Amino acid sequence: MIADEGEYTCAVCGEQIVIPLDPSAGNNQTYTEDCPVCCHANVIHVAFDDDGGAQVWNSAE
Numbered sequence: 001m002i003a004d005e006g007e008y009t010c011a012v013c014g015e016q017i018v019i020p021l022d023p024s025a026g027n028n029q030t031y032t033e034d035c036p037v038c039c040h041a042n043v044i045h046v047a048f049d050d051d052g053g054a055q056v057w058n059s060a061e
């Protein structure tokens with residue numbers, strides 16, 4: 001089963017944010033998303049592995 005959601009911890013407010021993942025967009029993705037809690041931009045990194053799992057991590061913009 002391919003992971004279709006992941007979560008990261010906002011670098012600014014510390015909230016855990018659940019995000020939908022799109023495996024069709026590639027095995028390695030980096031994009032900017034505004035935190036829904038504090039509206040600060042986070043850079044989201046997604047890496048899918050061969051088993052369909054996903055690593056999600058973030059860095060402050």
Ligand SMILES: [Zn+2]
Binds near residue numbers: 035
């Ligand atoms: Zn936040």
